[in-house]
Amino acid sequence: MRVPGVAWAFIAPALLVIGIFFLLPVAAGFALSLTDFDIYALADLRNLRFVGLDNYLHLLGAPLFWQALGNTLYFVVVGVPLSLGLSLGAALLLHARVARFTPFFRTALFAPVVTTLVAVAVVWRYLFQTRYGMVNYALGHIGIEPLDWLGDPRLAMPTIILLAVWKNFGYNMVIILANLQTIPEEVYEAARIDGASSFQQLVHITLPILWPTLMLVGILTTAGYFQLFAEPYVMTQGGPLRSTVSVLYFMYEEGFKWWNLGTASTAAVLLFALMFAVTWTFMRMTKREGTA
Amino acid sequence: MNRPFASVIVNGLLIGLTFVSLFPLLWMLSVSFMAAGEASTLPPPLLPNAPTFANYRELFERGGMLRYFTNSLLLATSVTLISLVFNAMAGYAFAKMHFAGQQRLFKVLIGTVIIPGQVAMMPLFLLLKQMGLVNTYGGVIVPAMAGVFGIFLVRQYALSIPDELLEAARMDGAGEFRIFASIILPLLAPILASLAIFTFLGCWNDFMWPLIVLTDAKLQTLPVALASLSREHAQDSEMMMAGSVVTVLPVLVVFLGLQKFYIRGLLAGSVKG
Numbered sequence: 001m002r003v004p005g006v007a008w009a010f011i012a013p014a015l016l017v018i019g020i021f022f023l024l025p026v027a028a029g030f031a032l033s034l035t036d037f038d039i040y041a042l043a044d045l046r047n048l049r050f051v052g053l054d055n056y057l058h059l060l061g062a063p064l065f066w067q068a069l070g071n072t073l074y075f076v077v078v079g080v081p082l083s084l085g086l087s088l089g090a091a092l093l094l095h096a097r098v099a100r101f102t103p104f105f106r107t108a109l110f111a112p113v114v115t116t117l118v119a120v121a122v123v124w125r126y127l128f129q130t131r132y133g134m135v136n137y138a139l140g141h142i143g144i145e146p147l148d149w150l151g152d153p154r155l156a157m158p159t160i161i162l163l164a165v166w167k168n169f170g171y172n173m174v175i176i177l178a179n180l181q182t183i184p185e186e187v188y189e190a191a192r193i194d195g196a197s198s199f200q201q202l203v204h205i206t207l208p209i210l211w212p213t214l215m216l217v218g219i220l221t222t223a224g225y226f227q228l229f230a231e232p233y234v235m236t237q238g239g240p241l242r243s244t245v246s247v248l249y250f251m252y253e254e255g256f257k258w259w260n261l262g263t264a265s266t267a268a269v270l271l272f273a274l275m276f277a278v279t280w281t282f283m284r285m286t287k288r289e290g291t292a
Numbered sequence: 293m294n295r296p297f298a299s300v301i302v303n304g305l306l307i308g309l310t311f312v313s314l315f316p317l318l319w320m321l322s323v324s325f326m327a328a329g330e331a332s333t334l335p336p337p338l339l340p341n342a343p344t345f346a347n348y349r350e351l352f353e354r355g356g357m358l359r360y361f362t363n364s365l366l367l368a369t370s371v372t373l374i375s376l377v378f379n380a381m382a383g384y385a386f387a388k389m390h391f392a393g394q395q396r397l398f399k400v401l402i403g404t405v406i407i408p409g410q411v412a413m414m415p416l417f418l419l420l421k422q423m424g425l426v427n428t429y430g431g432v433i434v435p436a437m438a439g440v441f442g443i444f445l446v447r448q449y450a451l452s453i454p455d456e457l458l459e460a461a462r463m464d465g466a467g468e469f470r471i472f473a474s475i476i477l478p479l480l481a482p483i484l485a486s487l488a489i490f491t492f493l494g495c496w497n498d499f500m501w502p503l504i505v506l507t508d509a510k511l512q513t514l515p516v517a518l519a520s521l522s523r524e525h526a527q528d529s530e531m532m533m534a535g536s537v538v539t540v541l542p543v544l545v546v547f548l549g550l551q552k553f554y555i556r557g558l559l560a561g562s563v564k565g
Binding site: 014015021046090096098111117119125129174175188230235241252264265268272 | 302303306309317335336344354377378386388389390406408409410412415416420425435437472497500516519529536539540543547551554556
């Protein structure tokens with residue numbers, strides 16, 4: 001480029017938007033988490049005080065926040081492996097040589113991904129309704145008594161996990177499938193000549209090749225699942241007995257229902273710290289396995 | 293395992309999975325045509341006894357659905373068009389122009405994707421309030437006018453544009469913006485199509501930020517309106533299903549029509565990332 005000014009002219013609009021409406025607020029979010037910004041400060045900034053780490057100590061001593069953390073971790077720890085397992089299974093099925101009509105199946109399995117989360121959460125609420133829901137009706141045929149899916153604190157989160165797995169598995173399925181299609185057929189041919197069974201081919205050829213991709217989509221899916229919000233908002237409003245309050249749901253109520261924007265920022269920063277720690281551990285694990 | 297047997301297992305499982313994937317959507321469509329109260333009977337009916345558009349009519353005539361639909365369409369279209377221009381310009385510049393600090397700046401931008409947007413939400417709300425954008429379309433559009441993911445996607449694609457092409461155009465005396473508009477944009481068309489669909493669907497489906505920044509019912513998008521309708525009308529399952537259809541159908545149609553571009557963008561964004 002001859003004139004560096006031109007390059008900046010091309011970059012400036014995007015950079016300004018990202019700088020002013022993302023990076024600046026992120027920095028301010030950290031600052032806000034150290035203040036007691038509440039509804040009084042919203043009305044008059046003179047009521048704002050710097051409180052140091054008080055918000056952090058307060059949240060880390062609050063059972064409600066720990067419950068939100070626990071619920072979120074439950075959603076992540078159960079939901080991510082289920083999602084990835086189903087993505088992998090569906091991709092392997094679509095890739096099987098005997099599979100028919102694969103373009104149709106692929107599109108159908110992917111369809112839930114593009115749907116609107118709020119809308120399908122509404123649908124889910126009626127499907128899992130205790131008395132007239134299709135799910136309990138179907139289970140009745142195999143002798144299972146009606147379950148109070150969204151009203152029982154032990155079942156509400158599993159029902160939300162089912163929705164998330166149903167809605168999301170197609171995304172990673174497509175990525176894994178694309179990766180499978182890059183594996184040359186000769187590799188399998190050679191293995192077959194050596195007498196390797198289908199299962200041995202899967203364990204010794206397919207999975208090792210897929211491993212980096214699985215790790216990558218695992219990290220991305222984990223980051224996404226930590227941001228659980230719309231499902232409990234629409235399906236359970238955090239209940240029953242706050243069993244589906246996620247960290248973001250907690251943050252939303254704290255910030256935009258009670259206008260405690262300071263504490264809400266603290267919750268967001270703590271979630272970020274947790275996500276960062278988990279991602280970092282994930283990456284360390286992959287690296288170690290890669291070198292071993 | 294012999295071939296016919298394997299075929300039955302594999303295709304049987306695929307049919308089963310497809311059934312699970314599509315059933316909730318087909319059920320939603322079917323119930324949306326049922327008369328009020330029909331879905332709340334035992335055994336739960338699969339198909340409407342006498343299909344009716346009453347739920348849709350009710351939603352559009354009295355529920356303000358047209359308003360929400362227009363809001364969603366307007367917001368998603370504006371965000372898509374504006375961010376497409378800004379991201380394309382920046383992505384192209386990062387790929388093809390050379391300036392001091394370019395590499396480092398790009399790395400910093402990429403590094404910011406690990407920050408969840410929620411950390412920014414509270415200050416962003418205060419900032420937009422200060423600017424008078426809370427409870428306006430601008431509150432949704434302005435923060436979404438550019439994004440790191442879009443810049444990244446365009447840059448990766450633009451790297452493959454040969455430098456000779458640009459040199460030749462400059463030799464002919466074409467200005468940089470002219471080159472961008474008449475040579476680069478057409479070359480970027482495939483990736484811009486992918487990015488456009490991604491942005492449009494993402495914006496249409498977005499929930500948390502519009503919920504926060506658009507409190508006035510007149511400005512709400514379909515997901516936000518649907519969430520509040522479902523709290524008021526929890527018993528009216530038929531009407532809620534019609535509302536869900538109105539929300540989901542446009543994005544499903546866009547996806548089915550432009551699937552090729554969507555999947556290409558998805559793979560470009562994840563495999564190389």
